[in-house]
Amino acid sequence: DTGVSQDPRHKITKRGQNVTFRCDPISEHNRLYWYRQTLGQGPEFLTYFQNEAQLEKSRLLSDRFSAERPKGSFSTLEIQRTEQGDSAMYLCASSLRTGSRETQYFGPGTRLLVL
């Protein structure tokens, strides 16, 4: 297994367009997370899944954002009607939670630029 992968690695779009990002987690991991990171800040939690169930969603996530993990494997994050403020690195992470221990493994991220 080569770790968490994300596609695309870079995306440039015009304001108002929709974009969709894909994340493929480590195969045996049951949890999948989406984060957003802007320059000089730590990753900011957006949402996470346990298997196919979306268990938590950040209050910062507007209704223009939607995430799915239809079969409990890969996940997609869609941003509708993009705004310049959506420009950021979108990171996906996966983990296998056992008891109270959990290590999240991050993918390389998708860098979004909204013009």
Add this chain to the structure above:
Amino acid sequence: GQQVMQIPQYQHVQEGEDFTTYCNSSTTLSNIQWYKQRPGGHPVFLIQLVKSGEVKKQKRLTFQFGEAKKNSSLHITATQTTDVGTYFCAGFGSGNTGKLIFGQGTTLQVKP
């Protein structure tokens, strides 16, 4: 809401000098995790501390978890240029949540 804060935000050291970054949470944490992000890269897991007062070492890196489980530190002895990057601490939010809350990170620059 729960906050995790790190100081300093930036640190420039001469190669061979020591470096320490401090992490403080507004609430008690079940565990604390540390990540390193190289310039242009993604966060890479370094270590997890679970027990109150726990100290763990990884070669030149020493990690501590405070007695009250609200603070933590990372100390690097004799820095090398390969230590350059941003170091983040992160803790799980309160309750049974998978939400990991990151500090804003400490960016380390090492002058050869």
